[in-house]
Amino acid sequence: MFMAYRGYPVILFAPVFALLAAGLSGLPLLPTYTEVFMVKAANYVKLYFPIFLLGAVFGKMMEVSGAARSIAFGLTRTFGKNQAILAVVLACAVLTYGGVSLFVVAFAVYPFAAALFREANIPKRLIPATIALGSFTFTMDSLPGTPQIQNLIPTAYYKTTAFAAPVIGICGGLFIAVLGLIWLHMRRQKLVSRGEGYGEHHEQEESKRVEGVPPFWMAILPLICVLGGNALFTYVVLPGWYSEAELASYQGLDVKQVLGTWSLVLALVGGGLLTGLITLYQKRRTDASQHASLRLSPALTAGVMGALLAILNTASEVGFGGVISSMPGFKTVADFLLTMKTSPLVSEALSINILAGITGSASGGLSIALDAMGQQYLAWAAQNGINPELLHRIASMSAGGLDTLPHNGAVITLLAICGLTHRQSYPDIFAITVIKTLAVPVVILLALLTGWV
Template sequence: MGVLGIFLALGLLIFFAYRGYPVILFAPVFALLAAVMAGLPLLPTYTEVFMVKAVDYVKLYFPIFLLGAVFGKLMEDSGAARSIARGLTGTFGKNQAILAVVLSGAILTYGGVSLFVVAFAVYPFAAALFREANIPKRLVPATIALGAFTFTMDAFPGSPQIQNIIPTAYFKTTSFAAPVIGTVGGLLVAGLGLWWLYHRKNQLMAKGEGYGDHTLNEPEIMEGEKLPSFWLSLIPLVLVLGGNALFTYVVLPGWYPQSIIAQYEGLDIDQVLGIWSLILALILGVAFAILLRWIYWKKNRESLGTEEAKSGLGLSQTLAAGAVGSLLAIMNTASEVGFGNVIASLPGFQAVADFLVTMKTSPLISEAFSINILAGITGSASGGMSIALDTMGAQYLAWAQTAGIDPELLHRVASMSAGGMDTLPHNGAVITLLAICGLTHRQSYPDIFAITVIKTLAVPAIILLSLVTGLV
């Protein structure tokens, strides 16, 4: 009954999320259903497992969600995100529409803009280019997903996305861990993903399929809008990425004397260095983005002078929208973390976890399996990884040290594995992306899943490369 409860809970959560019901509401319902079917008491499981783990996640990562959402909203309202997307799509043109869209998403994500904001910012230009080139619109979500949800999210060293920050607390690494393996893995995912998208484009167009007669959420790009220049728009992203490196390697190590650190029981600088560095880097990016947003909002009000100008949000509304957006994002993820932790506490899952930790193989392979499984169950890369590392992180670290494996490899494999099977149909980012594009799972999910498979298969490739060559 316990194993049946796990599959039933997961199936119901996927079904309800697929139908548009809020995960934050139904995750605890189905988690408790699985618990009851496994013979666990209902209320203690809710208050002492689900809620405790959800709150722990909020405590650790809320500042990153908050600052990341505010930064993304400022990049959107200042026009900087649209300027980058417009600049790249204009440079490459309709003949390389897929490449232009992937690069637009990759640059924004690697610069610290949240995944959801990237989707909103890139979609209008992606749809316009695809329509001009008569490329099937059904490929737009997978193209945006490749640029925003894969190699710059968790593979490339220094990525400020949460999926690349979480392992730092468990392995005492930095966001720049395993730079060679991360770069090789990221390029592998990008290359194979682009090959798939161009293959699908050629396949569909050879059958006579074009952009299609779509009416839902077809974008309208505002004419006459004054945007920051492409290079000026890159400055906030460079500040986040460069600031992250500066605070990680130069400023924060040794910043506080041991006498101050000792006042906080259990505080280990190595465990919080990655989180602290990103918080400070995002503050730099937010400060510059506020300036950029104020300058260009004022210019647009003067030049447009119509209802379009009046519709521009003031700074207070922009900051409020970013803050509110961060609350929804972190609470949805925390709810998925609570769901996954309840599942992970069940006897049926414990047997699987024990097998993964004791299997006679490399800790890298065991880690990749466990994180992929939990990311798939929760429909969340960060949620699945947090659960796996909470449960087995210390054991993986000890196992790796015994086997002579650098903890940086554990970090990179963990972050890349989390971005694998997390994008099942109940994943919040997938549901949001399809809604933005005005498309359905039936129309576009198969190609998103193909990108997911490519991402998943890239992990064993980099594990093999690291074990054979010793690269980190």
């Protein structure tokens, strides 16, 4: 956590500290590195690389085509300075729920957030928490069908889909969104009452072009394509698409385990192709001086490189977690969590939140926890008559809780984009994190009261 907080590369230091932990526990170093760390990391890449790759490329093409800027500008202009916080949250939410990566959303929305906050004289220190609420919370893992990786990982363990437990997910998402907005408005009033305004912040605020971007209705089509395509492939096209004879040669393949991945891959391909057409359309209607910014080749290259960095960072954290989970101490903790005299939902929420906090990664902590204890939770839930879909939703929402501790890569990047420090803005990000974490027991209680379990 300290090294990540200081900006050192996780890819390098995750194995270093994994081996340090192994050495302190008396495990042999080289076998631990090659047979535990690398195996876990490589398996994560095998499972989720297509999602990282296509998601990064899709997000980059949305950025290059101007579609992301068009959506952000359209929403912020519609709501205006009087509802600046709500406008920024909605802009982030629409982009994230449509499949654009969290980092691309932060880059795309920040310039408009800065302009709105400056015009409304809202303290700039609240921008990171506002973007975090719209990007890192309810649209990342709560709302059914969200194409973010945190909502996809449980499908492989529980044989569910990205649309698992839709009613509970929507209720949890509304809880997070409403409480988050209340907190941000309370903070705005408190800071303004003290006489604090936007402040003298200009170094990170280069103006973004909004001329020549595609119209709003066109810009939002790829997002609709990803969401609609994901549902279409999940429920209509892919179930029964391949016959048993065609799948016979793929030993051990369970279509239910990969249905979520297959559906999202095809949906992202469709969204990417549509975004490519919008880029070509933009190229035709703009003058030659703007063509360089609309070239697909650099966008594809940048997307691929971003995907490689993102998945290797997370895979290294998963490898680190794999080493930790192989130690006697972890087994003691896991046994305690699995033998708690409570619901498997509570145990699952605790274990995933803890591991997400340790790794500083929602997807990393989620993968480690489900890899180590997913089957036990599934069996425990079956004994108590709990629907696997609820296990899925609780797992996803728990991963997006304590992952946003100070060493989280998304937090560090977001603060860098905004030109702010942890001292200035992290307390409000942490408050959003607490609200997100509190949402999980509320959802569990709601499930119990409504008889979902």
